[in-house]
Amino acid sequence: RPKRPGVDAAALRTLLDTLWGTLERKDVNRFFAWPVTDVIAPGYSIIIRSPMDFRTMKKKIESGDYVSVAEFKTDFKLMCDNAMTYNNSETIYYKAAKTLLHVGIKAMNKDRLSRLCSSLG
């Protein structure tokens, strides 16, 4: 992929690793740690066309798949939205996804991101 001016791959990776850690730590029940299987969630792979989980996001960080924070944010929101699509609203999974989504949006708002960037130098 052509190098984007100003976005240093190593700096982005450090930033994403930090963000990933902040978000993953909030998933205390580890509901979002690994891909959801059809064994634990019947019909999941039919209903959810684009699955996402923290382990997959970590692999994408490590393989340099993300070229921007926006792409990382998109996967995070996808992961939460999937859970709020498959699970109905009174389940623990839906509620955990809703909470996690709000934590994530706060953690990745503009000011916090710019403070995080400057702290990483």
Ligand SMILES: CC(=O)c1cc(-c2ccccn2)c2ncccn12
């Ligand atoms: C994230 C999600 O939708 C999910 C995670 C899990 C899950 C994740 C780890 C251990 C047990 N369950 C789950 N189980 C049934 C239905 C949905 N889920």
